[in-house]
Amino acid sequence: MTLEDLKPVRRRSTVEHIAGELRAAIMSGSLEPGDQLGEADLAERFSVSRGPLREAMQRLVSEGVLEAIANRGVFVAELTLDDVRDVYRTRSVIERGAIEVVLRQRRREQLHRAVQPSIARMRRAATRADGPGVSDADQAFHEALVECSHSPRLIRAMRTLLVETRLCLGELRTTYPDLDTQVHEHEALARAFLDDSPAAVKAALLAHLDDAVDRLVTKRTEPVD
Secondary structure, three states, X not given: OXXXXXXXXXXXXHHHHHHHHHHHHHHHOOOOOOOEEOHHHHHHHHOOOHHHHHHHHHHHHHOOOEEEEOOOEEEEOOOOHHHHHHHHHHHHHHHHHHHHHHHHOOOHHHHHHHHHHHHHHHHHHHHOOOHHHHHHHHHHHHHHHHHOOOOXXXXXXXXXXXXXXXXXXXXXXXXXXXXXXXXXXXXXXXHHHHXXXXXXXXXXXXXXXXXXXXXXXXXXHOOOO
16 A cells, blocks of 8 residues: 555545544555654545544544654654563463464364465565565464454454554564565464464464564664664
8 A cells, every 4th residue: 555545535434534544554554653744745635624634643643653743743653662562562462362262272273274375475575575565464464363263352452553563563574684584483383373282382472572572672772883
């Protein structure tokens, strides 16, 4: 999705439509952390007045997706390291909870099948050196994992983190010198879902999420030449 794909308002309420389109643009990486949202340009793209646009942006500010800075404007939120750690800590609780449900109900093969399409997408994107495509497939892998629990509350909790997770993934992809490494990590996780003990599966998932945090911390704290 690109900014040119933003659609004029159709059936949904104006504010809901605009908020949804901006949220999708952030999740796709078309709008990146730190980008400023220009009211005049967006109002023209959406074919609306500035009133509903401002209301929609305020909704996303309240969600933590956008940040309003006095006398400067509205920007896509940039997560601090504490934010990153908290996002992944919360994801770890949700995803390991989902794994526990799946394993307890003996649905390993279902989970293994559920994540295969995202791994295939990730592999194709890595072959094209398409970093954003790998990030999209990475997110789809973890969404499929949680959805396999069939727990409405776990799924809903995961969805509340999707935008913040996407902000992390956009930055995370720059920490992999070789995108194939990201693919191999998810392939190994999928094999663990099928073959390893419950304790080993949860440990592998935790190590995977902890590695993401470590990569982001290293990137942000390493000296700049």
